[in-house]
Amino acid sequence: MRRAVRIVLILLAALLVGAGGLYLYSPPKGLDVVNSLYPGDAGVVRVASGVLFKAGPRGRLDVWTKPGTGGPRPVLVFFYGGGWAKGAREEYGFVAKAYAARGFVVVVPDYRLVPEVRFPSFLEDAAAAVRWTQDNIARHGGDPGRIVLAGHSAGAYLAVMLALDSRYLAAAGADPNVVRAAAGLAGPYDFYPFEKKRSIDAMSRAPDPLATQPITFARADAPPLWLATGSADTTVRPRNAIRLAARQRQLGSRTTVLRIYEGGSHNDLIMAISKPFRDKAPVLEESIAFFETALRARAPR
Secondary structure, three states, rough: HHHHHHHHHHHHHHHHHHHOOOOOOOOOOOOHHHHHOOOOOOOEEEEEEEEOOOOOOOOOOEEEOOOOOOOOOOEEEEEEOOOOOOHHHHHHHHHHHHHHHOEEEEEEEEEEEEOOOOOHHHHHHHHHHHHHHHHHHHHHEEEEEEEEEEEEEEHHHHHHHHHHHHHHHHHOOOOOEEEEEEEEEEEOOOOOOOOOOHHHHHHHOOOHHHHHHHHHHOOOOOOOEEEEEEOOOOOOOHHHHHHHHHHHHHHOOOOOEEEOOOOOOHHHHHHOOOHHHHHOOOOOHHHHHHHHHHHOOOOOO
């Protein structure tokens, strides 16, 4: 019976996604709808919706948690993908529910998108969301001393960039050491920003192309990084994670983890967090294990 239900839901997912629905830097459309129909991750609620963290229609966030699980709990700020040009926090309840069901307080912020803005505005928004989290998450049962970041694709870029280049957090008024770890799923970290339309649109006005690249800010004393990629990712190629991990290790980092999922596509890594598709790859379990290890370690100075 369970197998039959799963098949029906997968077919429904295919209908919602539509032919060719796997689009650049984003999860399949309708994935959150499918996930809501599938049993699991029970008891999680959105305790805050559309909270303003920065002026403007894109300066809002949601907070998810599982009531009655004690506290204060570790906090995950998740940044969605979309090529810096699309995406909305309402589409990522499935990610929030998955991590909140396992003990995290989860914050999912929006951020300004191309063509309204260009680099570094979306990074500044992401930093402002972390600042809000540091200042306010305690009222929702979260521990502001145990904040981790994660993201998929363009969202992974945001999470890893904030972890490596602490100037954005400092400019937002956050403690530069507030980030205890960061997990990037299929993220671009070492690419020529003037090669493809998405990156040209997002970053072509940057006076220094190197300043747009996370690998430029690699450092041995960075928070622990979990860089996950799929070997079959043709959208954001595995070389991004491989090169950043190699650079981190070259500089002396002992807390950077490279995880390559054999045969995984770009969207497989985010789909694997959704309940119906967790057999694609153990992304959820392994990212949580990484966070738990990082949070047990002594907080960075």
